[in-house]
Every structure is written in C-alpha cells, then in structure tokens.
Amino acid sequence: MGRIIYVSPRTKAPVGGIRTMYRHVARLRHHGFDAYLYHVDQGYRPDWFQEDVAMLYTADLRAPNRLRLEPDDHVVFYESASNSIRFFSQYKGATRHLFCQNHFLMFDALHDLGAANWQALDVERCFASAGIIARAAETCLGFPTVPVVPYAIDHVCFRPEPKxxxxxxxxxxxxxxxxxxxxxxxxxxxxxxxxxxxxxxxxxxxxxxxxxxxxxxxxxxxxxxxxxxxxxxxxxxxxxxxxxxxxxxxxxxxxxxxxxxxxxxxxxxxxxxxxxxxxxxxxxxxxxxxxxxxxxxxSRYTIETMDAALIKYWREATLSVQPQPLSARAPRL
The missing domain is CATH 3.40.50.2000 (Glycogen Phosphorylase B;)
Structure with missing residues (x-):
C-alpha cells in the first residue's frame, strides 16, 4: 500500500478545514496507514493546535527529473490547490483525490488552471466533509459518488463549564x-x-x-x-x-x-x-x-464516527485489506 499525502494550504492562520486535514492524517496513521501532510514551507508545523503528524516538504519529494512518488501513492488536493496541482503534475503515476470541504470553492483551482473539470487535472476521486458538499460535488463536478467523512469535535476540549x-x-x-x-x-x-x-x-x-x-x-x-x-x-x-x-x-x-x-x-x-x-x-x-x-x-460529531467513514474511504480507495502497522514497514524516504 502506498502513501497517502494530504496537501495543506500554505496559510498558517487557524482554520478549521486545515485542522481537519491534520486530524485525518493523524487518525490514518493511528490506524496503520502510511499518511503524511505536505506543506510547501520547509520545516513548518502549525503551533495553534496539538497534533504531531508526519510531514513531507518539497525537498522530500523532489528528485532529479522527477518527483519521489510511486504508482501506489495517493495525493489529496483541496479546492484551491492550484500551485500544488502544478507541482504534483510533474509525476502522473499517483492517484489524485479532491477533499472538498466547501462547495463554494470547488471551482477555484479549475478557474486558476483553465481546466474544464477536475478529471482534466487527473483527479479520479472526491470525498467531502458534509452531505451538502457531497451532493453539490456529485451534481456539478461529475463524480458519480462522493463519500462523506464527517467532521469530528474534540469533546474533551470543547465541553461545558460554568458560564x-x-x-x-x-x-x-x-x-x-x-x-x-x-x-x-x-x-x-x-x-x-x-x-x-x-x-x-x-x-x-x-x-x-x-x-x-x-x-x-x-x-x-x-x-x-x-x-x-x-x-x-x-x-x-x-x-x-x-x-x-x-x-x-x-x-x-x-x-x-x-x-x-x-x-x-x-x-x-x-x-x-x-x-x-x-x-x-x-x-x-x-x-x-x-x-x-x-x-x-x-454529540454526533465524534472522532469515532469520523474514523469509521475515513477508514472505509481509504480502504476502498487503496484496495487494501488491514494495513500493516507502520513499525513493520521499511521507510519510504
């Protein structure tokens, strides 16, 4: 099974959608997937939440005349990832996904890159963070099925106290x-x-x-x-x-x-x-x-509910049975 590489926006401001990407990577690794968060700025790690995830940077992926990607790798773009789409287009072998967290932004990269649709950018699959987004993507983006991986709230952190x-x-x-x-x-x-x-x-x-x-x-x-x-x-x-x-x-x-x-x-x-x-x-x-x-x-938005949908999506996407623990695998980099 190849790597799963989520592409993060460059912004360093606290944004819930970025927090969710990091949470996906952390939960995937918890369940044995070889998942990473890619950020263009070498050495960057967000300091506004506590989540220590495996990171990749441009230097980790760039090799002479090609990118260090393999055919069984998976790259996950966000809606306006124009520059990252250009960067990853240097290698055509990995499977591309769109993780759509806002249907109001779902044409942004297409506009920037002059593409008719996401399929023209070699994006084969799409998943979304809410049903309303998934329905818009199925209707307007040409993806026949857009699974939903719902948001999760940290109920230990977000809890009632005296007001x-x-x-x-x-x-x-x-x-x-x-x-x-x-x-x-x-x-x-x-x-x-x-x-x-x-x-x-x-x-x-x-x-x-x-x-x-x-x-x-x-x-x-x-x-x-x-x-x-x-x-x-x-x-x-x-x-x-x-x-x-x-x-x-x-x-x-x-x-x-x-x-x-x-x-x-x-x-x-x-x-x-x-x-x-x-x-x-x-x-x-x-x-x-x-x-x-x-x-x-x-109370409906829990880590457990998110995990179930997240693991189901990636097991189907990677055509994988139970993944091996990371400790049992040789490093890819």
Missing amino acids: SLRIAFMPRKRPDDLEFIRRCFSGAFPDLAHVAWTEIHNQSEERAAEILRESALFLSLGRREGFGLPPVEAMASGCLVAGFLGIGGREFATDANGLWCEDDDLVGAALKFGQAVRWVESQDSAASTMIDAGRRTA
Whole structure:
C-alpha cells in the first residue's frame, strides 16, 4: 500500500478545514496507514493546535527529473490547490483525490488552471466533509459518488463549564457585518450594554475552546460555509447559539438547537441575538432547552464516527485489506 499525502494550504492562520486535514492524517496513521501532510514551507508545523503528524516538504519529494512518488501513492488536493496541482503534475503515476470541504470553492483551482473539470487535472476521486458538499460535488463536478467523512469535535476540549454572561464570536467571515449587527443590538437593547463581547481570532484551538467554555452565548457569523464548525463547537461547549448558517450550516441546524436567521438579515440577527441574551440572563427554560438540543447535535460529531467513514474511504480507495502497522514497514524516504 502506498502513501497517502494530504496537501495543506500554505496559510498558517487557524482554520478549521486545515485542522481537519491534520486530524485525518493523524487518525490514518493511528490506524496503520502510511499518511503524511505536505506543506510547501520547509520545516513548518502549525503551533495553534496539538497534533504531531508526519510531514513531507518539497525537498522530500523532489528528485532529479522527477518527483519521489510511486504508482501506489495517493495525493489529496483541496479546492484551491492550484500551485500544488502544478507541482504534483510533474509525476502522473499517483492517484489524485479532491477533499472538498466547501462547495463554494470547488471551482477555484479549475478557474486558476483553465481546466474544464477536475478529471482534466487527473483527479479520479472526491470525498467531502458534509452531505451538502457531497451532493453539490456529485451534481456539478461529475463524480458519480462522493463519500462523506464527517467532521469530528474534540469533546474533551470543547465541553461545558460554568458560564459568564459573555458573547463569543468569530468575525473572520463577516467583519463589516459584525459592526452593523452590534450597532443594531445596542440600539434595540440598550439595557444589555453591560454584556461582554469576546472575539476569537487567530488564537490557538485551546484558547478558542477556553473562551467558548466560559461564554454563555455564541454569535454565529458564518458566510458561504461548506459546513461551519464554530457553531457546533459552541454547542458542544454549552453555548446558546444564534446567527447565520452560511448555507452549509443547514447540515446541522434545526429550530430546536439555535436561533437562526436568513443569510444577510443583519437586523434580524441582532434582534434574535437580543432575544437569546434575554433568555440566558433571565434563566428562561427556553435557553436551557435550546442549549441541550445543541449539545445533542454536537454529540454526533465524534472522532469515532469520523474514523469509521475515513477508514472505509481509504480502504476502498487503496484496495487494501488491514494495513500493516507502520513499525513493520521499511521507510519510504
């Protein structure tokens, strides 16, 4: 059985999709697969989460007149991996996969490279991180079957603790909208001016989880999401969640587990969030009921569930029986 090489984006910012790639590699190696994370910057390892995975860099793969790849290797691209696709095109023998975590980005590399479809880039298989993404990829990308490997939440890290009346939020997807929403909130609910707002931005996974554990509420600012992990992590942490789903959040959202509003209904978001704060502050039973529903939703996203789908996908993709432990194999590099 060959190697499985996930190509990471170059960005070093904390992003849930990148965290998921590293988690896949770690779990694959745990189950005996020869899996690696490829990063273009020599020696780079992320410092914003704790996951020690096997890394490959350009120098590890480059050889005179070719790449150090074998026919039984597998290379996993992300949606906008244009430069890495060019790099790996120096060798045609390995099997290419697309791991699609956001259907809003699924044409990015095709546009950059002037390709009609992913198959023209020698990508043979696709898998996705949510059902809504898989359905889009099957319909629009020409892959007959797109298996889903669902997200996993670290429930040891993202867990409820005693709360303070604090609003946690991640502004990355809607920085301008956030100011509008906060002004609407202040105008409509002047009596709630004492409520603290805590930003989560460019912080470690542990620090983000700590803020969620301590915060009673989470304002979801998703936009054009493939899934949208932050509100589910907030649910797991026992927050009352309100705000936007970014389309992809329809995968997990119900009327019971959050106060959701239509995308770009900024005034509506402020009003719903004011309602959420009032529920929490008055200890209304509606708040505890919704928080409990959110925790039940988040409980579906476990390492065990992800592992089952991940291992099934790669066993089928590699046509492999039970892989040998890594300690029993000679090194490839």
